[in-house]
Amino acid sequence: MEEVDVVGEVCPRPALIVRRRLDDLDPGDELVVTGDFPPAKENLQRTCEKHGCDVQVLDDTDERFRLQIRVLEDWPP
Amino acid sequence: MSDQLTEYAELHGCSCKVGQREVEDLLATAGADEPTPELLLGVGEDAAARQLDGETVLVQTLDYFTPVVDDPFEFGRIAACNAASDAFATGATANLSCLVVLGVPQGLTDVSASILSGMTAMLTGMDGVVAGGHTIHNPWPLAGGAVTATVHPDDLLSMSEATPGDNLYLTKPLGTQPATGALRVQESEFAETVGNQTDRPIDHIGADAIEWMTTPNTKAAVVAREHASAATDVTGFGLAGQARTLAERANVGIELTDAPVIEGTPELSALFGYGLEDGESAETSGGLLVSVPTSETTAFEESLRAEGVFHSRVGHVTDGTGVDTTTLSLEPVSD
Numbered sequence: 001m002e003e004v005d006v007v008g009e010v011c012p013r014p015a016l017i018v019r020r021r022l023d024d025l026d027p028g029d030e031l032v033v034t035g036d037f038p039p040a041k042e043n044l045q046r047t048c049e050k051h052g053c054d055v056q057v058l059d060d061t062d063e064r065f066r067l068q069i070r071v072l073e074d075w076p077p
Numbered sequence: 078m079s080d081q082l083t084e085y086a087e088l089h090g091c092s093c094k095v096g097q098r099e100v101e102d103l104l105a106t107a108g109a110d111e112p113t114p115e116l117l118l119g120v121g122e123d124a125a126a127r128q129l130d131g132e133t134v135l136v137q138t139l140d141y142f143t144p145v146v147d148d149p150f151e152f153g154r155i156a157a158c159n160a161a162s163d164a165f166a167t168g169a170t171a172n173l174s175c176l177v178v179l180g181v182p183q184g185l186t187d188v189s190a191s192i193l194s195g196m197t198a199m200l201t202g203m204d205g206v207v208a209g210g211h212t213i214h215n216p217w218p219l220a221g222g223a224v225t226a227t228v229h230p231d232d233l234l235s236m237s238e239a240t241p242g243d244n245l246y247l248t249k250p251l252g253t254q255p256a257t258g259a260l261r262v263q264e265s266e267f268a269e270t271v272g273n274q275t276d277r278p279i280d281h282i283g284a285d286a287i288e289w290m291t292t293p294n295t296k297a298a299v300v301a302r303e304h305a306s307a308a309t310d311v312t313g314f315g316l317a318g319q320a321r322t323l324a325e326r327a328n329v330g331i332e333l334t335d336a337p338v339i340e341g342t343p344e345l346s347a348l349f350g351y352g353l354e355d356g357e358s359a360e361t362s363g364g365l366l367v368s369v370p371t372s373e374t375t376a377f378e379e380s381l382r383a384e385g386v387f388h389s390r391v392g393h394v395t396d397g398t399g400v401d402t403t404t405l406s407l408e409p410v411s412d
Contacts, residue, residue: 010348012258016267047350
């Protein structure tokens with residue numbers, strides 16, 4: 001499983017960093033994202049779910065969030 | 078120390094606004110949500126309103142935020158335009174004055190003059206004055222102000238009178254969040270990714286956004302108070318969020334069907350995940366959202382056209398509850 005750390009990054013950079021990593025993955029692959037910027041969690045969920053990925057929230061606290069993103073068949077958008 | 082004003086803050090423009098539910102919880106916890114019978118408008122409205130005499134209502138509001146662009150003069154213009162917008166949403170455009178709120182990081186005090194110059198220029202252009210202010214050191218730059226204006230009691234607008242059957246209009250296109258987000262990364266390692274996302278150059282999209290964020294809602298307010306049943310302005314909660322507030326205050330439902338957007342911003346929003354396609358993207362210094370009875374829509378549109386004010390019908394008020402965006406479609410707008 002691939003992992004990417006976007007702690008300390010503010011929008012729109014987390015979405016761009018994750019997008020770059022997802023572009024290198026194949027359908028069925030998974031990417032775990034760790035971040036600390038609350039709007040980024042919502043924005044990542046929104047853009048990934050709308051564009052061919054399944055998203056599971058692994059952790060969501062005041063300090064950190066972790067998302068598991070699974071690439072589906074119709075990725076990339 | 079960075080020369081990019083936006084790099085001093087982690088949230089930008091109206092997107093630094095605390096969420097709707099958090100604010101409601103805060104007010105309830107502090108007991109600050111009690112009715113205020115001495116006021117015409119109080120907590121929860123765009124601005125406070127107190128009737129002074131039979132001819133005059135005093136409208137007061139406070140709004141400040143973090144940099145949405147790097148140019149301090151433009152930041153000042155946007156901050157002043159945005160701060161006045163809450164007063165305009167109530168129809169109050171006369172006797173406009175602003176007490177400036179400025180926050181600047183230590184070591185960056187030289188930009189204060191440019192921010193203040195931008196605010197002064199914008200307020201002067203709106204027939205207003207800078208009446209004073211307060212400046213502090215703060216890790217994140219802040220600009221805005223406490224705005225006062227007056228309006229005749231008969232012309233005062235609020236959110237609570239929106240009525241089922243009304244048409245809803247918006248007086249600026251949406252998309253300032255993706256536009257300014259793209260400006261912040263156009264020199265970064267993601268420049269190519271962002272640039273390839275849309276056919277329009279990022280500079281053009283950003284320039285459009287700045288133009289709209291510095292377009293006062295003054296004329297729109299003057300027309301709205303003649304024809305509208307209710308009005309508010311679209312800012313950090315986005316079109317859908319502000320429509321939800323309007324629906325709750327008026328105890329109605331709202332169906333959003335069409336949203337004008339700055340050309341190129343839907344593609345950028347899709348990349349950034351800002352939710353513009355659902356009306357959820359935060360707006361900075363957005364347009365007025367105006368609820369107009371069907372009997373007044375023709376006159377309302379004609380008056381706005383005569384004043385050269387952008388307007389677009391975005392939906393209508395229903396006898397339901399909440400906001401429906403399931404049929405919302407975006408209509409690109411370019412200068």
